[in-house]
Each structure stands twice: as structure tokens, then as C-alpha cells.
Amino acid sequence: MTAQPVTVAQTMMRNDRASEMLGMTVLVNQPGRSVVTMTIRDDMLNGFAITHGGFVFALADTAFAIACNDSEFVTVAAGGDITFLKSTTSGDVLTATALERAKAGRSGIYDVQVLDQRGGIVAEFRGRSRRTQSPAPA
Amino acid sequence: MTAQPVTVAQTMMRNDRASEMLGMTVLVNQPGRSVVTMTIRDDMLNGFAITHGGFVFALADTAFAIACNDSEFVTVAAGGDITFLKSTTSGDVLTATALERAKAGRSGIYDVQVLDQRGGIVAEFRGRSRRTQSPAPA
């Protein structure tokens, strides 16, 4: 019986302070695929009493980072686009599912869909990744 | 001497829990223009010990929300695109400057540039706004 190699994504998430502070839970962490969930808190609301877009983006971006870190080298977010489709508020539970869509050389495209607990589409995110030549941190 | 009318952006920021939690300071709050600053903390770092993209986006998104809430009605973010150009870490001071670029009917385009304390361009964000028909919250 052989041990599975530890991926960059696993090491990365072990050291991730931001996702811990925001109360994210990683449900799936696989090459090219991930699911991350987060419950909206009062201190994540903007001045209109709805979830600040930054936290929806942060959840999607974390799912994206896990899905794209599938090699022995660090892959970073070059950028991303998000469309907000439904507002949420304190107590709502968001789930982000990331899937690899395309790769070309060191570049990749990943789609992340964010749903609420009723299955409503909260946001659609598309991330642009770039694999660096830095080995994964220990 | 007449009092200035209170804009939606001012009411909005008075009630904004998210920007308070993240330690943002609003330096400029004008119709079509804003400047917001934030110091990166240890709990904003991802697993590579650099600032999680979600917080850079949150800062830009806040500056965008202030700049676009220039009417008596609530204006929301329909979406946005961010390109990450330079990584930052704990202790760095980020400043986001938002400017209105174009308006057409109830839609608007706003550009936000995020700089670090050395003037390096950390990110370029472009927000897409949509003015609703809801009056500003009290």
C-alpha cells in the first residue's frame, strides 16, 4: 500500500490563515476540482445588510486556488472575473464548486459556481491561473 | 450655510460591518471617486504567505461601491474583473483608488487601481455597476 503524494493544494491549505479566519471548510481537494463551503456571518455584511462581494469572491478564489494547484509547482491566480447573481445575508451557507475548464502551457481557466443552501446561484466566477517555476512550500 | 445632502455611499459605509472587520479606512468618498486604504494582517495571508486575493478584491470592491453610490437609489455591483500584478504580505499598506469611467442608463463602469506603500501596482480592478430602484437605507 502506497501513500498518496501530498499535493501543493494540500500543503497550501494547511497554512492558509485567510480561509481559517473566514471559517471555510474544504470538502473536496482534488487536481482540477474542489468544493469549499462557508457560512456568512454578521461581520461579512456590507452597508446594505447583504454579504460583501469580497467574501463571495474570497470563497470562489479559494476553491479556484485548490483546483489549480495540481502540480509540484506553485500556481497563482493571474486574475478572475465574477458576476453576482443573487444576494445573501448572515446565516446563509455558501458552497463553491471549482472545475478546470482549459489549460494551455502554463495558463489555465477554472470555473467556480457559488450556490446558497437553497441551490440558488449566488455568483459565477472564472479564474485565470499561471503556473510558476517555484516548487511548493514545505 | 446649507448642509450637504448625505449620499447613499455615506449611509452605506456607516453601516458596513465588513470593511470595519477588515480595518479599512475611507479617505475619499465622493460621487464617482473614492480612496480606501487597508493594512494587510497575518490572518489575511493564504497558504503561500501572501495576501489572499479575496482581500485585495474586497478592498477594490469597497472603493468601487463608494464611487458608484452617487444617487438617491442603491447601486449594486453586477460584477467585476481583477488582474493581480504584484503580491503583498503582512504589514503592507494597500490603497485603492476608484474612478467612474463610463455610464449608460442604469449601468456603469468603474476602474480601481490598488497600490502598495511603495507605489507598486498590486491589482487592476474593473467593476460593473447597476443602479436599482430601491431608495437608500436610512
Add this chain to the structure above:
Amino acid sequence: MTAQPVTVAQTMMRNDRASEMLGMTVLVNQPGRSVVTMTIRDDMLNGFAITHGGFVFALADTAFAIACNDSEFVTVAAGGDITFLKSTTSGDVLTATALERAKAGRSGIYDVQVLDQRGGIVAEFRGRSRRTQSPAPA
């Protein structure tokens, strides 16, 4: 036996001069789904002898317009993002497949993948649609 109602997309494509000029062929025209193909010509090349990005965008945008015009009202493109992944040249045959991804009120998100004749991913396009209140042209 009843005739199928003519959709906006069908009327639209019958009158479309641009797609005719560019030699596009519509293979699938259904609500929320379309396939359009186009062969690259010498006069579609840029100064580096590769297909000008504008024509790749035009193909994807046409597939998007067909997929999103699924109601009795005209739906227009509010915008779109394209990532170019592989260059092509004269004689290559491009195929764009559009799929509805999400809808919220009068807004929609559509993904279009553009492949070449060898199955290589040429571009990934994501369109943002907005349904108007104008009835379809006759």
C-alpha cells in the same frame, strides 16, 4: 400537426449580414444552446499571420447571441470576456459551442468554447446577456 414557433434567434440569423460576410454556418440553434462554425480566410489574419482576435470573438459572440435569444423579446450582449489559448491561421476551421450557464431575472451568463479542427481549445468566452423589453423584429 403544429408548426414550431419561430424563435428570435431564427429571425435574427436570417437577417444577419455580419455572420454571412464572415462565412459562418449555424449547426445548432436551440434555446440555451448553439453551435456555429467558420473557416479562417487570408483576410482574417493579423500582421503576425495568425487569426485576428476580433474574428474569434465574432464567432463566439454569434454563438452566444443565438443561445441567449430564447424568448419572444430581444436579448442583447451586455459584454463578454475572452481568453485566447491557441493561435490559428488561414484554412483552420473553428467551431464555437455555446451553453447557458446561469440566469437571474433579465440577466444571463453563457459559456462558449471555440475549438479548431484538431480539437485544440482556441478560446474560452463568457458572455453576459440582458433581455430587453423589445419584441423580436419580424
Add this chain to the structure above:
Amino acid sequence: MTAQPVTVAQTMMRNDRASEMLGMTVLVNQPGRSVVTMTIRDDMLNGFAITHGGFVFALADTAFAIACNDSEFVTVAAGGDITFLKSTTSGDVLTATALERAKAGRSGIYDVQVLDQRGGIVAEFRGRSRRTQSPAPA
């Protein structure tokens, strides 16, 4: 008296079949800055009798390509986002003005604004460039 060096953008435009076919005229061709104009023709209209978005994109993309090809190496479009703000039709004269916004290593961000002959904002485009290691074609 010394001759100005010929830039990649100048060589590129001399060989550009696409912009010639579309009737574009380059008014400004400088490093980081360009202006290109094009008159809309009947064969650029879509099925709603308005300019097909692909041609608005093609004009903006050409202005972007000129502005970003400011070195001795070929710079390509990695992608771009366009927001359509005003429709146009046959006979309208569009002018695209491109400006460099940010650079980081081999990546760049360029903004292109497309106006009609009355100064109305037709579209806002943001291009993402990537400098290759290929020397300019002769």
C-alpha cells in the same frame, strides 16, 4: 539626422489583412498609445440591424495590439473583456483609443475606449497582453 527605429507595431500593421478588410485607419501608433478609426458598413450589421459586437471588439483589439507592441519582441493578446454601452449602425464612425494602464514583467493591461462620431461611449475594452520571446517579423 537619425531614422526612428521601426517598431513591431508598425511592421505588424503593414502586414495586417484583417484591419484592411474592415477598413480601419490607424491615426496614432505609439508605444503604449494608439488611435484607430473604422466606419460601420452594411455587412457589419447583425440580425437586429445594429453593429455586430465582433466588429466593435475587432476595432478595440487592433488598437490594443498596436499600443502593446512597443518592444522588439512580439506581444500577443492573452485575453480581453468588453462592455457594450451603446449600439451603432451602418454609417457610424467608431474611434478606438488605447492606453497602457499597467505592466508587470511580461504582462500588461491596456484600456480601450470606443466612441462614435457624436462622442457617445460605444464600448469599454480592457486587454490583457503577454510579451513573447519571439522577435518581430520582418
